[in-house]
Amino acid sequence: MKRILSSITDGRGFDIGLVSLPLAFLFVLSGLPLVYNVVMSFQEVDMFSLGSFWRPFVGLKNYIDLFSQPETWPILLNTAIFVTASIAGQFLIGFGLALFFWVNFPGASWLRGLFLVSWVMPGLVVGAIWNWILSGDFGVLNFLLRETGVISGNIFWRSDPDYSLWAVIIANVWLGTSFNMILLSVGLSGIPKDLYEAAELDGANALQRFWTITLPMMRSTIGAIVALGLIFTLQQFDLFAAITSGGPNNTSNVTQYWAWDLSFRQYDFAKGATISVIMIVFVMFASVVYVRSTRHEVRG
Amino acid sequence: MGIRKYVMLGALALASVSLPALSASAEDVTINVWSLDRDIQPAPNLIKDFNKLNTGIKVEYRQIQFDDVVSEAMRAYSTGQAPDIIAVDNPEHALFASRGVFLDLSEMIAKSSVVKPENYFKGPLASVSWDGKYYGVPKATNTIALYYNKDMFKAKGLDPDKPPQTWDELVEAARKLTDPAQNVYGITFSAKANEEGTFQFLPWAQMAGGGYDNINAEGAVKALDVWKTIIDEKLASPDTLTRSQWDATGTFNSGNAAMAISGPWEIDRMLQEAKFDWGVALLPVPELGAERSSAMGDFNWAVFANTEHPEEAFKVLEYFVSQDDRMFKDFGQLPPRSDIAIPATGEPKKDAALQVFVEQLKYAKPRGPHPAWPKISKAIQDAIQAALTGQMSSKEALDQAAEKIKAVLG
Numbered sequence: 001m002k003r004i005l006s007s008i009t010d011g012r013g014f015d016i017g018l019v020s021l022p023l024a025f026l027f028v029l030s031g032l033p034l035v036y037n038v039v040m041s042f043q044e045v046d047m048f049s050l051g052s053f054w055r056p057f058v059g060l061k062n063y064i065d066l067f068s069q070p071e072t073w074p075i076l077l078n079t080a081i082f083v084t085a086s087i088a089g090q091f092l093i094g095f096g097l098a099l100f101f102w103v104n105f106p107g108a109s110w111l112r113g114l115f116l117v118s119w120v121m122p123g124l125v126v127g128a129i130w131n132w133i134l135s136g137d138f139g140v141l142n143f144l145l146r147e148t149g150v151i152s153g154n155i156f157w158r159s160d161p162d163y164s165l166w167a168v169i170i171a172n173v174w175l176g177t178s179f180n181m182i183l184l185s186v187g188l189s190g191i192p193k194d195l196y197e198a199a200e201l202d203g204a205n206a207l208q209r210f211w212t213i214t215l216p217m218m219r220s221t222i223g224a225i226v227a228l229g230l231i232f233t234l235q236q237f238d239l240f241a242a243i244t245s246g247g248p249n250n251t252s253n254v255t256q257y258w259a260w261d262l263s264f265r266q267y268d269f270a271k272g273a274t275i276s277v278i279m280i281v282f283v284m285f286a287s288v289v290y291v292r293s294t295r296h297e298v299r300g
Numbered sequence: 301m302g303i304r305k306y307v308m309l310g311a312l313a314l315a316s317v318s319l320p321a322l323s324a325s326a327e328d329v330t331i332n333v334w335s336l337d338r339d340i341q342p343a344p345n346l347i348k349d350f351n352k353l354n355t356g357i358k359v360e361y362r363q364i365q366f367d368d369v370v371s372e373a374m375r376a377y378s379t380g381q382a383p384d385i386i387a388v389d390n391p392e393h394a395l396f397a398s399r400g401v402f403l404d405l406s407e408m409i410a411k412s413s414v415v416k417p418e419n420y421f422k423g424p425l426a427s428v429s430w431d432g433k434y435y436g437v438p439k440a441t442n443t444i445a446l447y448y449n450k451d452m453f454k455a456k457g458l459d460p461d462k463p464p465q466t467w468d469e470l471v472e473a474a475r476k477l478t479d480p481a482q483n484v485y486g487i488t489f490s491a492k493a494n495e496e497g498t499f500q501f502l503p504w505a506q507m508a509g510g511g512y513d514n515i516n517a518e519g520a521v522k523a524l525d526v527w528k529t530i531i532d533e534k535l536a537s538p539d540t541l542t543r544s545q546w547d548a549t550g551t552f553n554s555g556n557a558a559m560a561i562s563g564p565w566e567i568d569r570m571l572q573e574a575k576f577d578w579g580v581a582l583l584p585v586p587e588l589g590a591e592r593s594s595a596m597g598d599f600n601w602a603v604f605a606n607t608e609h610p611e612e613a614f615k616v617l618e619y620f621v622s623q624d625d626r627m628f629k630d631f632g633q634l635p636p637r638s639d640i641a642i643p644a645t646g647e648p649k650k651d652a653a654l655q656v657f658v659e660q661l662k663y664a665k666p667r668g669p670h671p672a673w674p675k676i677s678k679a680i681q682d683a684i685q686a687a688l689t690g691q692m693s694s695k696e697a698l699d700q701a702a703e704k705i706k707a708v709l710g
Contacts, residue, residue: 047378047395047399048377048378048399048401050374070700135539136537136538136539137483137537137539137551137556138483138556156538156539158539158541159538159539159540159541159542160538161689161691164542243542244542245492245493245494245542246493247492247493247541247542247685248541248542248685248688248689249682249689249691250682251689261678264370264371265674265678266674266675266678267370267374267395268675
């Protein structure tokens with residue numbers, strides 16, 4: 001007894017105590033719901049058995065049913081396109097802006113701050129605004145494209161199966177760009193200035209400096225941003241609800257919206273949980289890649 | 301621990317049990333009501349009036365959003381936080397009733413001198429029934445009809461007193477009225493991927509001999525083909541596929557569509573917004589003399605089965621029902637009852653529109669009732685959108701929907 005007590009006041013017991021507290025917290029608030037979700041995907045659940053844990057087990061039936069539905073593969077493909085295009089768009093534009101504001105012109109930091117407005121706005125508000133901008137008949141975007149001569153007839157962004165997914169991607173890129181920009185700006189300001197001075201003296205041009213100094217020095221920042229981007233885009237739900245509702249005919253539907261639709265509009269909670277499990281697998285895979293790619297930086 | 305301590309503890313425990321009970325009996329019974337009514341709509345106003353009567357029952361109101369009604373109710377019920385009374389959309393009533401989540405009101409209704417089943421229209425009454433018992437009281441009812449812009453009819457050489465009667469006439473009129481140069485579409489409606497899409501399409505299928513359990517009937521295929529013609533020829537905006545009925549009718553009010561298929565909930569807004577002469581006609585039928593049909597919308601009142609005060613909750617419902625004659629006059633909604641003659645409002649357009657809606661209401665059919673209605677509805681929405689976007693033919697799309705619905709119906 002005394003040994004345990006003394007190990008807490010001075011020794012390993014204190015460390016273990018410190019670690020176990022957040023671990024217990026994580027387990028209760030994230031681990032248990034995760035396990036519950038996986039269990040639910042093997043059960044038959046409807047809205048009235050939602051409150052009890054003991055429900056009929058159906059094995060892999062939910063998974064088999066899900067993959068025999070004609071809309072499943074298109075929706076998985078949509079999710080992949082949405083995630084890839086959103087991350088790429090947010091990152092490229094964000095990086096461009098960060099580099100732009102890195103050149104310290106008067107008012108640069110002030111302007112940069114203003115960009116954060118888009119990140120602060122609630123997703124549903126952003127969705128409602130983009131809903132108007134993208135409207136086919138009276139939308140601002142169509143007006144601009146028409147007046148500048150890019151298009152001759154209106155594009156029905158929300159209702160044309162060829163464009164509906166891209167309508168949400170455009171809005172999501174707009175929403176996430178400023179966050180990327182701020183994080184990348186922080187990364188940029190962390191690079192020592194003398195590195196550039198030395199390179200310049202050695203005769204390296206701007207492009208060479210970017211490839212050999214900026215990018216390598218930013219590696220961990222970029223890794224973190226892509227990982228966060230993956231998480232944020234996989235959670236993106238409000239924009240789908242506000243702009244297309246996953247329509248027309250599921251052409252802009254993605255797994256996260258579909259999981260909600262199945263659970264809370266069709267009351268098929270087991271299927272909703274099944275999709276969530278599939279998403280968990282994807283995120284786990286992505287996080288393993290992320291951890292591996294930045295491992296040497298963590299140690300170094 | 302000595303014996304005195306036990307006695308003390310016991311006394312404390314007793315006191316803590318009996319104290320709230322005492323204070324509760326001294327106060328009013330509180331009944332919680334949830335509905336989606338805003339401040340100009342019935343629920344909050346009726347509740348305010350009821351609370352003024354000091355009946356020993358205090359009603360508290362919470363407004364919820366249309367999309368959240370079922371999920372909120374469900375979450376509240378499964379965690380034991382459900383309100384006493386809720387207003388639900390009529391096709392979802394069976395979902396709760398069939399699982400015993402709503403209280404069976406049959407006995408109380410039998411004894412009641414206010415709520416009488418024979419007073420109600422058949423459609424709304426069927427939607428609160430399950431297995432021969434009543435699990436709620438219809439709150440209001442509505443249906444859809446064809447609004448049309450009389451000024452535009454005149455301008456395009458159409459007779460403003462002869463709105464289209466059949467599907468062919470409707471498409472023909474829409475062709476004449478469509479005017480891309482003026483940003484005017486012939487017609488506007490909603491084919492959105494939610495319950496609104498089903499609500500708008502089902503009457504068309506029913507008029508031609510289809511139905512939710514027979515969605516790929518020949519007539520239903522023809523109905524969807526008509527919709528497809530309207531969208532393909534741009535007689536209606538392609539955004540019809542993502543626009544709600546409220547937003548779609550907004551384009552009619554602003555003069556960007558010459559006809560609109562929508563319900564009586566638009567009348568008050570139209571009186572304020574529309575700067576032109578308009579009228580309302582019955583929904584066009586496949587051909588003259590064909591069976592009429594219509595969708596039936598609006599909400600029902602229900603009492604949750606786990607309420608602690610069923611008697612008091614029913615008293616509140618009785619008060620709501622006793623005020624049904626105010627529904628149209630004060631709130632512009634149609635009472636679900638055939639025994640209430642709706643008084644003239646003195647606003648000629650409103651009164652004329654109302655007569656059409658009351659006529660249309662005679663043909664209104666409830667959606668379902670079926671406990672798995674959301675799944676049936678989803679299959680229909682997907683079929684509509686697959687056909688309208690040209691991904692499948694109307695026949696293929698409805699065949700697929702029929703297969704999905706068959707799996708749900710078992």
